[in-house]
Amino acid sequence: MKLFYSSIFLVLATSFYACKKTQNTEKAQVQINATLSDKLIKYSDIIDSASYIKLETDSSFVIGNIDKLLFEDQKLFIMDRSLSESIFVFDEKGKFLTKINKKGQGPGEFVEIRDFTIDTAKKQVVLLDLKGRKINFYDYTGRYLTSSKIPFLFSEFACINTNAFAFSTAAANNSHNKKIKNNSLIIGKINGEVKRVLFPFQTWELSFSYFNQQHLRSFGNKTFYYPRYSNKIYQLSADSLKLIYNIDLEKNGIPEDKMDHITDQNFRELTKTYTVFDGNYVDLAEGACFTINTPEGNFNLFYSKKSGNIKYSKAYLIDNPLFNFIGSPVTSYRDKFMVSTVKAHHILQQKNILLKDGGKQLVKALFSGLTEDSNPVIFLYRFKSF
Numbered sequence: 001m002k003l004f005y006s007s008i009f010l011v012l013a014t015s016f017y018a019c020k021k022t023q024n025t026e027k028a029q030v031q032i033n034a035t036l037s038d039k040l041i042k043y044s045d046i047i048d049s050a051s052y053i054k055l056e057t058d059s060s061f062v063i064g065n066i067d068k069l070l071f072e073d074q075k076l077f078i079m080d081r082s083l084s085e086s087i088f089v090f091d092e093k094g095k096f097l098t099k100i101n102k103k104g105q106g107p108g109e110f111v112e113i114r115d116f117t118i119d120t121a122k123k124q125v126v127l128l129d130l131k132g133r134k135i136n137f138y139d140y141t142g143r144y145l146t147s148s149k150i151p152f153l154f155s156e157f158a159c160i161n162t163n164a165f166a167f168s169t170a171a172a173n174n175s176h177n178k179k180i181k182n183n184s185l186i187i188g189k190i191n192g193e194v195k196r197v198l199f200p201f202q203t204w205e206l207s208f209s210y211f212n213q214q215h216l217r218s219f220g221n222k223t224f225y226y227p228r229y230s231n232k233i234y235q236l237s238a239d240s241l242k243l244i245y246n247i248d249l250e251k252n253g254i255p256e257d258k259m260d261h262i263t264d265q266n267f268r269e270l271t272k273t274y275t276v277f278d279g280n281y282v283d284l285a286e287g288a289c290f291t292i293n294t295p296e297g298n299f300n301l302f303y304s305k306k307s308g309n310i311k312y313s314k315a316y317l318i319d320n321p322l323f324n325f326i327g328s329p330v331t332s333y334r335d336k337f338m339v340s341t342v343k344a345h346h347i348l349q350q351k352n353i354l355l356k357d358g359g360k361q362l363v364k365a366l367f368s369g370l371t372e373d374s375n376p377v378i379f380l381y382r383f384k385s386f
Contacts, residue, residue, distance in 0.1 A: 028232065028246035030308075034275070034292050034301055035250065037313045043323040046302050046311055048384040050322035052366060055375035056096045061088060063375045066341045069331050070218065072118050073140060076378070077125065081113050087125060089142065094378075098142035100125065108144030110136055114155055117218070121162045126190070128157060135190065151192020152177050158216040158223045164238035165190050166223055168215040171205050184215075185225055187238065198241065199227050204261050212279030219283050219332040226279045229259055233281065247277050247290060271295075282329035282338045286383045289338050291328040300326070306385040321354045321363050325379045337380040344374035 053076070055063065064083020069076065075097065076090040086101035102109045111132035119126055124145065127136040130153075137145040153172035157165050167186040174180040184199040210228075217224045223236045224244070231247040252275035258266075273295055280291040287304045292312070301312040318324055325347070327340040348370060354363045366377070 026232070026243045026246075028243045030245050030288075030303070030305075032245055032247045032290065032301065032303060032310065033250070034247055034252075034277075034290075034312060036252075036275075036292070036294060036299065038315065039313050040315050040317055041311050041313045042317045042319060043326065044317075044319045045386050046384065047320075047323065047326070048382040050320055050382070051380045052322065053090075053092065053094045053378040053380070054366070054370070055090055055094045055378065057373065057375045058096065061086075061096050061099055061375075062373070063088060066330065066376055068116065068214070069339065069341065069378070070118055071331070071333050072120055073123065075140065077116070077118060079113060079116055085113055087113065087116055087127065089140065100127065100138055100142050102144075105132060107147065108136065108138075110134075115157060117157050117159045117165070119159045119162055120221075126157075126159065128154075130155060148191065151188075152180050152186070154186065156214065156216045158218050158236075160187075160223050160236060160238055163189060164195065166216055166225060166236050168225070170211050170215065170228075171201050171208075173206060184227060187236070195238070208262060208267070209264055210267055214279065217281070217331075220335050222283065224283060226281075228279075231277050233283075244283075245281075245288070245290075247292075249275050249277065249292075252294070280328045282332050284332055284338060284383050285335040286385050289329045289383075298328070300328070302383075302386075304386045309386055311386065322366075322379065323381075324350060324354065325377075326381060333380055337382050340379045340381070341376045342379060343376050344370055345372045347377060348372065 062084060063078060063080050065080055066078055067081045068079040074092050078088045080086055085103065086099045088099045089097040091097060105111065110127060110129035112129060113127060114130035115128040117126050123140055125138045129136060133150050134147050135150060136147045139145060152174050153169060154167040155170040156168040159165055164187060169184055169186065171184065179194045180186055180197055182201050183197040184201050186194060187196040188194040212228065215226050225234045225236055231249060232243055233245040235242045235244050254270050254274040254276060258270060275292060275294045278291060278293050282289050287302060290301045292299055292301050299314060301310060303310050325340055325342045329338045330341050331339045333339050351367055
């Protein structure tokens, strides 16, 4: 076992948040008091077990970055926007099944993958081609089905159900559309029929460029929305909006008045001295995990639903070699596991250390066949009540 000072370094441009005046009176189901501790915490008090999925690797399906990962129908759907510009499909053992990667402007092709979601009822992969101004539909084998024009500008979406999608506009200028105008969240049908518009933004926000990677997150059959500039997480349905989590950064958070008409330069300066919540989190049956960004580094905060207890510290005791790869949560698996992804070369850098720490059989299996060119590894951590 060894002492680990948990600092998860993320790209600043993914964005950070403070409170929004119009939402201060809302009462959350769960109040998260983010008071960072120096107390040593055992990871084994939070995580029941750890496992991993090694993705098959071949020169024809190399993953650069995992920008989004969804589990569905015993499959992994992985988006890589940058290197391969593809959506990959693997089975739960890591075997490659297919990929969606035809670029162009013809049927079944795309100019750029901006986002994707899954319609589980129809068993369809729904791909947003923002530059091409269209939405493509594929079945789980990657076969192209149809496409439609985007009804308005948005950068993310999530399928709530077949007849209701959530669209995050990320402060896009939809002033030409009287129903939408300057609203950050749209609930409606995929054809553009608008049911609700939520979270209006001011014109000055159009020039503030800091956003998190995912405002919308899906965990199983639950869809959540995190508005930028807020420490609040909402659960969405087709006709309701519930405030689930409010993260209280106390005196360490950016003061509300400093966020009014903020510029990119001012924001960068503020993050050097203030704590912010960058919007990375996972919601599970037994609890939740949130990544909190502080001037000292970025740390995970764990919340247990059964007891209401919180564990949030700079120092964790690693008593399982696989706990070395606990990072900012990417998604959930079966409502029980928080998921992290790690590139192969980062894992190989720790090979000698991990072999000394014990659990050699477990570690040897992880490193078997792993090279610098291997696809990222998916780590699954089963959360337990504490």
